[in-house]
Amino acid sequence: MRGSRRALRPPWPLAVAAVVGLALFVLPLAGLLLRVPWRDLVGLLTSEVTVDALRLSAVTSTAATVIAAVLGVPVAWVLARVEFPGRSLVRGLVLLPLVLPPVVGGAALLFAFGRRGPFGEPLYRLTGLVLPFSVAGVVLAVTFVSMPFLIVTVExxxxxxxxxxxxxxxxxxxxxxxxxxxxxxxxxxxxxxxGMVLTWARALGEFGATVTFAGNLAGRTQTLPLAVFVQLEADRDAALALSLVMVVISLIVLVALRDRWWKAP
Amino acid sequence: MVEGAVTSGLDARCVVRRGEFRLDAAVRIEGGETVAVLGPNGSGKTTLVEALAGLIPLDAGRILLDGRVLDDPAAGVFVPPEGRRVGVVFQDYLLFPHLSVFENVAFGPRSQGRSRTEVRHRTRFWLERLDVADLGGRRPRDLSGGQRQRVALARALASGPALLLLDEPFAAVDASSRVQLRRALRDHLDGFEGPRLLITHDPTDAFLLADRIFVLQDGSVVQSGTADDIRLRPRTRYVADLVGTNFWLGEASDGMVSVGGHHLSVADRGMAGPVFVTVHPRAVAVYRRRPEGSPRNTWETVIVRIEHHGDRVRLQTGAPLPLTAEVTPGAVSALGLGAGSKVWVSVKATEIGVESA
Known part of the structure; x- marks a missing residue:
């Protein structure tokens, strides 16, 4: 919009604060990009740990997104269309994972679906399925944390x-x-x-609930964010390469949602 | 009426409460008959449509269509909309934006589980019938108001309704295409054999399209009858204001319009052929003696009836051109007017509305 000349020049306290605020976003990204070992990138990204983490993250995030769509759309429909007592309570419950510390979510899952949990035990007895420290556990953890995004959007x-x-x-x-x-x-x-793109992105970045409920077993439950965390200690260059992958994916998600979020005023 | 007796047409009494508002309207429509429900915004017109279509349940009353009970709260009967066979042309048409014109019209037949060939056949038939066959591949947003209206009508008719409801079918159409669309709609309605209910706030729509008119006000039918019944004998001041306009069919040529052999001078010299002529009762001046002045249309007649509506009086005059004039009670007493009084009336040419028919 073309406003008056005055409107273009912000008062200096605002300008300073805005620059500092932007720096808060830009500097970490810049630091990351400056340290990325571009020359060894291909090798780092094709190492076993990286490939395993990439594959596991892709599979679990996609599975969580599909589950969230299949179950979340009906939840959204009920919340939007059916009047029942305690509806706002149910909505609050659904939104809880958005604000709940993921570690707490993971702990709750562990108590409920652990092998001796009130739901985990019968599940194990009936099907032999053990959720904690399994790929299915990763899917459950990331679904728990990411499904609210889909429900909110669709509702x-x-x-x-x-x-x-x-x-x-x-x-x-x-x-x-x-x-x-x-x-x-x-x-x-x-x-x-x-909503599915958002859910997928949130699932991909999930850390706390996953590590608490599904653990951090390389090649089994170690997703991309867990791998980054572990590699920071073991192999800094690998951690940088993995971080770069997640930055790129995040940018792709942003571009995919640009019509929704970037609509110029 | 005997319970369960098989009769054709719609026989409904709809009572719906919505907070303070209460709709209580009884409507009977025979097959092949068009009834207009005329009323201002907030009079309950759309509520009536929703109740008949089954989108909201009745609180009391009963809806009977061709002898089928569609809604009867006392008997615990409620047929959902998909089981009613009530076709609706909604106010802003509500064409599905994500479907093509063809898919919109095919929606009804397809939902009824007809075979693929039958769906295609039926859809083509109705698209052609309403002259929109060449628009089949387009999206609703790419259509003009008039085209949307025809597609909406095709969609409603393709579902094979037993009752057709038209909710303000001209609301989303610009004024210039209204005349032509009204004529087209009348032709298309003739092709539907069931009862038709037209909801409108425009008396002209009601006069031109309906066999009978119900005037709805604050949820109640305040008057019903043929267009002439209502126009010439409005029962309330409100009805008089709404529909009390003088209205004739005439033949225009060279700045003159012939109405039943009586000639009126009109302002628009370009008009020719069949026309609708309207004169508002307030535009009619009444004199005891022959007036001299600018009005081009002046004739002698006799007062046949006087009706008092508060601070206004409506005078009905007789031959050669029966019309309604609206004057003040003061004018009536000053001129000493009564039924049988001989008077002169005049109408300025510029006060005569002429619209091609």
Whole structure:
């Protein structure tokens, strides 16, 4: 926007604070990029530890995103459309992982689904499945932490969708499932997609809940963020390379969501 | 009526409470008949549509369509919208933005589980019927208001409704295409054999498209009847204000309009052919003796009826061109007017609305 000349020059206290604030973001990134061992990058990124972590992170984040979509959309629908007592309580519960320290989330999962936990024990007896310190445990931990992003995004979209479209579909003879499948879902499609991207990004970066519930077993439950943490002690260059990978992925996510977040005022 | 008796058409009494507001309207429509529900914003028109379509349940009353009970709270019957066969053309059409025109029209037949070929066949039929076959691949956002209206009508009709509801079908159309669309809609409605309910706030829509008119005010039907019944004998001041305009069909040529053999001079010299002519009762001046002045349309007639509506009086005049004039009670007593009084009326040419029919 072209405003007056005066509006272009901020008062100096604001300008100083803004520069410091921006430095807070820029300096760490710059420090990271300055130290990246560009020459050895290919070798570092193809080492066993790195490849394992990359593969595990890709698989678990994607699995968590799919689970979040399949289970989160129904939760969002119920929260947006069904009036029931205690609805705001349920919504609070769903949003809790957004603000809960992930370590606490991991501990809660451990108590519930540990081999002697109230839900883990019957699960083990019935199926022989042990969640802690397993790939399935990683998926459960990252789903727990990341699914709220999907629910919040989709619920918002459902609320802003004009319910008369669904009424119109029903008046044309479509049953409620058909209405959901052919009208509601496609109309919130763009929001569902960006919710999935957000969920995936959050799942990829998950650290606290994962390390608490699934441990840090290289090649088994060691995801990208865990590998970065471990390699900082063992092999600094490998840690830098892995960090670079995550920065690049984050940038890709930002670009993917630009229409949603970067809409120029 | 006997419980369960099979009758054709719509027979409904809809009672819906929404906070302070209460809709209580009884409507009967025969197959092939168009009834207009005329009322201002907030009178309960859209609530009536939603109740008939099953989008909101009745609090009391009953909806009977071709002998089927669709909603009867006393008997615990409620047929959901998808089971009603009530086609709706919604106020802003509500075409599905993520589907093409073809897919929008195919939505109904497909939802009813018809075969692929049948869906395609039916969809093509209705697209052609409403002259939108060439728009099949487009998205609703790429259509004009008039095209959207026709697609919405095609979509509603393709689902094979037993009742057709049109909620303000011209609300999203600019004024210039309204005349033409109204005529087209009338032709298309003739092709639908079930009862049709037109919701509108515009008396002209009601006069031109409906066989009967219900005037809805604050949730109640304050008057119902044919257009002439309501126009010439408005029962309340509100109805008089809403629909009390003089309205004729005429033939225009060279700045003159012939209405039933009576000639009126009009301002628009370019008009030719069949026209709708409107004159607001306030634009009619009444004299005891022949006036001299600028009004080009002056004739002698007789007062056939006088109605008092608060601070206004409506006079009905007789031949040669029956019309309604609105004057003050003071004018009535000053001129000593009563039923049977001989008077002169005049209308300025510029006060006569002419619209091509």
């Amino acid at each position: 918002g979209a459902l609320r802003s969708l004009d319910p008369r479209f669904e009424g119109a579909a029903a008046s044309l003879g479509a049953g409620r499932w058909t209405v959901f499948r052919r009208v509601t879902l496609p109309m919130v499609g763009p929001s569902l997609l960006s």
